[in-house]
Amino acid sequence: MKRGKKDRTGAAAAFRRAGILGAAVLGACALAGGCKGAEEAAKDSIRIGISLYRGDDTFINNIRQELEKCAKAYEQDTGIKVHLDIEEAKGNQYTQNNQVERFIALDCDVLCINPVDRTAASAVIDKAMAGNVPVVFFNRQPVEEDMNRWDELYYVAVSAKESAVLQGQIVVDSYREEPSLLDADGDGVISYALLEGESSHQDSLIRTEWSIQTLKDAGVPIERITGGIANWERSQASALMEQWLVQYPDMIELVICNNDDMALGAIDAMERAGVSGIQVVGIDGTTPGLQAVESGRMMGTVSSDKEAYAQAIFTIAADKALGRNVAEDIALEDGKYYNCPQKIVKYIKNSYKNE
Numbered sequence: 001m002k003r004g005k006k007d008r009t010g011a012a013a014a015f016r017r018a019g020i021l022g023a024a025v026l027g028a029c030a031l032a033g034g035c036k037g038a039e040e041a042a043k044d045s046i047r048i049g050i051s052l053y054r055g056d057d058t059f060i061n062n063i064r065q066e067l068e069k070c071a072k073a074y075e076q077d078t079g080i081k082v083h084l085d086i087e088e089a090k091g092n093q094y095t096q097n098n099q100v101e102r103f104i105a106l107d108c109d110v111l112c113i114n115p116v117d118r119t120a121a122s123a124v125i126d127k128a129m130a131g132n133v134p135v136v137f138f139n140r141q142p143v144e145e146d147m148n149r150w151d152e153l154y155y156v157a158v159s160a161k162e163s164a165v166l167q168g169q170i171v172v173d174s175y176r177e178e179p180s181l182l183d184a185d186g187d188g189v190i191s192y193a194l195l196e197g198e199s200s201h202q203d204s205l206i207r208t209e210w211s212i213q214t215l216k217d218a219g220v221p222i223e224r225i226t227g228g229i230a231n232w233e234r235s236q237a238s239a240l241m242e243q244w245l246v247q248y249p250d251m252i253e254l255v256i257c258n259n260d261d262m263a264l265g266a267i268d269a270m271e272r273a274g275v276s277g278i279q280v281v282g283i284d285g286t287t288p289g290l291q292a293v294e295s296g297r298m299m300g301t302v303s304s305d306k307e308a309y310a311q312a313i314f315t316i317a318a319d320k321a322l323g324r325n326v327a328e329d330i331a332l333e334d335g336k337y338y339n340c341p342q343k344i345v346k347y348i349k350n351s352y353k354n355e
């Protein structure tokens with residue numbers, strides 16, 4: 001999508017759509033031609049080193065695509081060349097540490113790191129501090145102690161509790177609208193199975209806890225049939241669900257999933273087994289997740305605004321690279337945290353049930 005000079009406010013519009021536009025939020029892309037400082041005027045290119053914990057994660061790939069769009073739009077708007085060095089760490093922290101070293105050796109102005117092991121961010125931070133290169137972490141949250149080590153560290157994500165409460169709300173609303181959709185056997189209780197992400201990921205624990213708590217708080221009668229860790233992965237979720245369908249025949253009415261890929265895995269297993277009538281909810285609003293909701297294969301998901309997510313990462317990174325004051329462009333909590341907005345996406349007609 002081309003963005004002409006007149007469309008410079010695209011980034012700000014994205015933030016505005018996200019409902020976070022105070023006077024504070026403009027977005028670096030929106031600041032075309034606004035770099036008046038001598039230091040800024042001198043720079044005609046910036047280099048950003050990006051390391052992803054894995055390259056095959058659907059959600060992370062959605063963010064990567066948005067980041068690439070941000071860089072292109074920024075170049076068109078400002079005439080400043082953006083070099084994005086994007087690496088995938090293949091789930092190996094050691095590999096990621098080497099990528100960080102290489103980025104610093106390449107003279108990157110700023111790093112955007114999606115940590116493999118969020119509890120081991122200190123090695124990345126050590127290298128960044130030694131090279132005086134600011135870091136924008138995203139999606140996998142370093143521990144607070146690490147985040148407090150340097151004032152050039154930032155973190156962008158979605159609030160795990162908010163995702164979970166919204167996911168719970170999808171079920172609560174659907175149950176209130178039509179109880180039989182979720183209580184298929186009419187015994188007055190929703191029997192559910194739970195698919196969880198990596199046990200070390202902050203989102204898994206919080207999403208599981210608050211999703212269930214939201215149902216309890218709303219007085220929805222629930223009973224846990226089973227649950228398991230599928231590490232965010234569609235294939236692992238599919239294998240677990242396949243097993244559960246055999247182990248608990250006609251018992252599961254709802255599958256609550258910590259993310260969309262696992263929800264899709266559960267649906268894959270149901271489709272393979274020829275089972276219908278089990279409702280599935282996810283979180284993320286990935287491209288295939290949204291398609292599944294649209295077609296009625298998934299009851300609903302909580303969709304994070306990927307454009308605003310990537311824009312926040314890019315805005316901080318570009319500001320840092322140009323020596324700008326980040327606080328002027330984006331409202332951060334405690335000067336370093338940004339939570340991206342998210343919303344419920346729900347299937348309206350109950351065609352899935354009637355398939």
Ligand code: BGC
Pocket residue numbers: 057058059060139140201203232258259260261283284
């Ligand atoms: C997303 C998952 C993703 C994981 C990767 C979570 O916040 O919901 O889809 O696999 O982050 O770290």
